[in-house]
Amino acid sequence: MTNTMTRREWLLSDAPQTRRQARLGAFYQGWLTFRANKLAMLGLIILILLLGMAAFAPLLAPKSPFAQDLASRLQPPSAEHWLGTDALGRDILSRLIHGSRITLFIVGTVALIAPVIGLFIGTVAGFAGGWVDQVLMRITDIFLAFPKLILALAFVAALGPSIGNAVLALALTAWPPYARLARAETLTIRNADFIAAARLQGAGRARLLFRHIWPLCVSSLIVRVALDMAGIILSAAGLGFLGLGAQPPMPEWGAMISDGRTYILDFWWVAAMPGLAIFTVSMAFNLLGDGLRDVLDPKGGAK
Amino acid sequence: MTKPPMLSIHDLNVWFGDPPDRVDAVKHASIAVAEGASFGLVGESGSGKSTILRAVAGLIDSWSGNLEVAGRTIHGARRDRQFFKTVQMVFQDPYASLHPRHSVDAVLSETLRLQGIGDVDRRINRLLDDVGLGRSFRFRYPHQLSGGQRQRVAIARALAAEPRLLLLDEPTSALDVSVQAEILNLLSDLRAEHGLTYLMVTHDLAVVGHMCDRIAVMQHGRLVEELQVEDLRRGAAQADYTRGLIAASGSYRAGG
């Protein structure tokens, strides 16, 4: 039976025969929706390129990112140095390529930690209600009351400047909006009949939370995270720029801009190249987030 | 007739909230549903019909009175596994009672696992056959199902635990008449096959007349009357409210 169907038909079947087919089918439908959004595809391609760049950085980079060559400092872009050199004569392209690893590390860790904290706190607060909700939400409000970067600065100042601490500080300051979002979603879900029905099967609180409520909150969180990613990159760059994140000579993009700012008028490329990189990646995440919203928006999926 | 009733509710009060804004949704309600019977609950909208079912099912913890299911007395809102194997509920709105991201298979297998029933694969297929859906529906998601099909899945979920008492909260009011006929036939068949007991809320007197043997009528959170369905048919009701209902269900007279 399957051999008379094309793979596409098999995936899009309205009556899947196996669990795997159903899951792949749902996934494929999502992919088709995503693919229809050209800009989102552009974002995805940029991000895949970024991943590839980070993975193969040593192979791709023409020079060592740390090799100084004071004789050829502040060179404009040329055949030798495609994106020019910085104040210590290091090849900017190579530094950017290696820097993508740091960027991905920061973004990846923050994107893993912050939403999970937020999801946990938000859903527990929304689901439990009562004083648990009160306490958790007051804590969230306290965090929200401070501007994010200031709070992160305070954390890093207390913990000591390093890239690990910068990530931690960013994650700790980024979760409150996710908690808010997850709580709001939970409030709309928790009185739904399907939760009552699951309770009637004997499902305990933990099960309701993790198996029934989380899956519904996760999709809007993912979208939100993708859209926030640009902000996280910029905050990380900001910390780097202030000298509180990655330490020299690490080729972190924010720190590179910071290095270049003294020469911005005469040797614009030193600051502009990492700036352009940050801009491109931030934009890619935003486009991706938009596409994911098409796919994951519960309104679009149902009915 | 010495068997204890399947469900006995005695002097049930249910309220929401605390004193200044306390709402007494059900006041001093008592009913007994014999094993194998089909009992109808009709009455004014907002009179507490759903609330009674929810309190029995353990979805509301603010109640007082005496509840007995299959001879066992129930306390508070905690229900043990034994209870869920005896009592299950079907909700009014088929669009709200299925998790939007769980496939039919996921819903049923989770239920079976929670009830500690093995042999999941074969069971699911049997359940789907029982409710007239067939296996091709097993891996669909709710958005791939019509309202009637969703309600069948909800019924299958309730049947998975092989309960003896089904609480049905307006199981067909969101469905069109041709699907309603299918679901009502299905419910009659299932009752005959498995010897189920039904407690069924509905506002459609014709549906109660078709499905139930005995009915109770509610108004303002109180039971105003209990009567046999034959009496309902003959229009031989005692309470004014019931008589009004019967009269109103016949017709809507456009004024003038």
Add this chain to the structure above:
Amino acid sequence: MTDAPLLSVRNLRVTFPTRQGLFQAVRGINFDLGRERLGVVGESGSGKSMTGRSVLGLIRPPGRVEADRMEFQGQSILNLPERRMRKIRGQRISMVMQDPKFSLNPVMTVGRQITEAYRLHRRVSRADAHAKALEMLRAVQIRDPERVMDSYPHEVSGGMGQRIMIAMMLAPDPEILIADEPTSALDVSVRNEVLSIMDNLVRDRGMGLIFISHDLNMVAQFCDRVLIMYAGRIVETLPARELHKARHPYTQGLLASLPRLDAPQDRLPVLTRQDSWRDGDPIAPHADTDLPGGLR
């Protein structure tokens, strides 16, 4: 009052692109609405809601609405830009959605939702809007309206939710009301009250009412004219009073599947659908009763 129809629709089509190709939810239907009660019945998925929603421009993209004509009091409202549609929607044409609990915001009190909806259309003070909301809730037979105003949607019963939606939609005095299964969760006595409110609006203010329902008996008694829909088309139009004399086998099948209080039966007959129903010619009564406007 004029004899021109309030709403006139010709060859309305609603299509959704799906993976399996274009899906036509509504396939070319024609009707006129006068200052009357027009019933729309048909089985689930026959396109009743889509017809109602398309009038208000509520079909979400990628769904598409096409028609040769869709006029509200002589003015075309087909695919109006959202900004202009918003002036009409809610104020001049309003719609009671099928799934009230779905349409209400779960984390906002009922009272706030009604007053805000009302203030969107009428420039009145908050207190006046509040008073109006209370009055409307009382009109739809809600017992203690003050309490219900302060409740969240999950704290009201199914039927109360439905009545809240009706109150919300009737508050701005629309010229056309599209009611999508507005009474499916109401007991008969409350239902009759709600029907009589709509009835009064039709008779006294000349409102046009499109009443979507699957309760055939009620439609037969309450409406003036009935459209019967099957698979996105109108298969039969007839005066409501003659619904029980319907000639189309589909209508007859629907009627037969109703349980009856006075004639108990063991099994209810179910419908066996025929392919020929999909594209056959619609059955209409004698031309004189089908005049647009439908004024009796």
